[in-house]
Amino acid sequence: MSRPLVLVLGDQLTLDLASLRDLPDGAVVALCEVAAEGTYVPHHPQKIAMILAAMRHFAQELRERGYRIHYSALDDTDNVQALIPEAERLATLYGCDEIRTVRPGEWRLWHDIQARDMATLPWRLLEDDRFFTTPDDFAAWAKGRKSLRLEYFYRERRRGTGLLMEDDKPAGGKWNYDHDNRKPVPANLAVPEPPRHGQDAITQAVLALVAEHFGDHFGTLEGFHWPVTRRQALVDLRHFIDHLLPDFGRYQDAISDSEPFLFHSRLAPALNMGLLSPRELCEAAEREYLEGRAPLNAVEGFIRQILGWREYVRGLYWTQMPDYKRGNALGANQPLPACYWSGDTELRCLRRAIEMTRDNAYAHHIQRLMVTGNFALLCDVSPEALGDWYLAVYADAYEWVELPNVLGMVLHADGGLMGSKPYCASGKYIDRMSDHCRHCRFDPKKVTGEGACPLNSLYWHFLERHAETLSANPRMKLIYGSLAKMKEEKREAIRDQAERFLASLPRTTAWHDNSQGQRDIHLAGYREETP
DSSP states (O other): OOOEEEEOOTTOOOTTOGGGSSOOTTOEEEEEOOHHHHHTTTOOHHHHHHHHHHHHHHHHHHHHTTOOEEEEOTTOTTOOSSHHHHHHHHHHHTTOSEEEEEOOSSHHHHHHHHTSOTTTSOEEEEOOTTSSSOHHHHHHHHTTOSOOOHHHHHHHHHHHHOTTEETTEEGGGOSOOGGGOOOOOOTTOOOOOOOOOOOOHHHHHHHHHHHHHHTTSSSOOTTOOOOOSHHHHHHHHHHIIIIIHHHHTTTTTOBOSSOSSTTOOOOHHHHHHTSSOHHHHHHHHHHHHHTTSSOHHHHHHHHIIIIIIIHHHHHHHHHHTTGGGGOOTTOOOBOEETHHHHOOOSOHHHHHHHHHHHHHSOOOHHHIIIIIHHHHHHTTBOHHHHHHHHHHHOTTOOHHHHHHIIIIIISOTTTTSSOSSOOOOOHHHHHHHBSOGGGSSSBTTOSSSTTBOHHHHHHHHHHHHTHHHHTTOGGGHHHHHHHHHSOHHHHHHHHHHHHHHHHTOOEEEEEEEOTTSOEEEEESSOEEEOO
């Protein structure tokens, strides 16, 4: 009889996981905390704590259900601190004849597992069926298409699942209500506080462990608030459905100087770990529309993020890797600005996005795309540098979801495979969609001169630098027409303003472990410890 070691990863905390079904009596289920997975990029301490606490609670639940469990804790003396070697050590320890695991969330692990010497100890990789679609499904959809646009993929998923469908027509007569979801935050808007979960002995022990081993990473553990059990995740889901969903749609593109969460669900970390399923989220939101408790624009926008966007970027990732990761269509090659680690910038929008990320391991999608992302795009930050930062600092970041967003949406580095144009913007966008500018020393209405918002000159300078690549884009014809009409002396002033700003911008060149085991950030021109 087969005697497998079943390796459950930290983003696979689901009782109905494919590798946990129909196990033989001798099977051993292993969950492994290893230092390498916490440090290949310097992950936010809250992200690490959330995953480890959830893993420990899940292991406890599996024991209570009768599974034979081996749990490799981070501080176990015999832990080899690397995932694949640790799993193979455990398989040998228990006399297992194979290792089973579900497709991991990162291509590097998928590749490294496939590269093992299967003759010594075979690995069996199972498909992850917790999503609406598999990579093979996406590949079949993409085959023969000239354009892999989200909207067409999303419509097929709606038809296939029946979500928000009335017979063969979309509910309300339209597929997409994004036009209704672009309201800025009004003054004195009351936003419900998110739930605060109790921390049992398991969670408290993990918080202490993470503080000891990863306390020098960017981010703070103070105010840790993420769900680490399915029960806690369901509390967050109920809170979103009851208190946030009705206003989610209209304010989903808004940015607040003081409110980090607004009406966003904050469910992505639990969803990406496996504590919640995409289908139950979509069905819960759909029910609110059908029963008249939430408007269609809010429900459709939420379902589109899960059924459409989440499935779409995963399909792109698995069908385009590994070449996809090397994409750099705009030739961006600059290091990450140092303020992404320190928050030390006079640009109020950027500083608040970084501070909220530091405090919460979270920033909502418009902060990521149009603040930290837009600034990096305008400053020619390399895709690798920005991608590693996003992967490190956000609680919901796994490479399958993070990389396509950075390469395709934020930096247009995939040459338009995902988006038809770069999402670049000047300070006017931030002024329209947020209340940051009223707290900032820069004027979003000024392009050059003292007090002018740097985003304005950076925006025009970006367009000018990349005119050869972007000016033929039909969606950018109007803006390049405006640039062409601009007087040369104005263009020269903009160019000078932007180049002086870029020359004065401190840059991060690398992070590494120094001889004392402390993680440092190396900067162009100077050095400082990770905040």
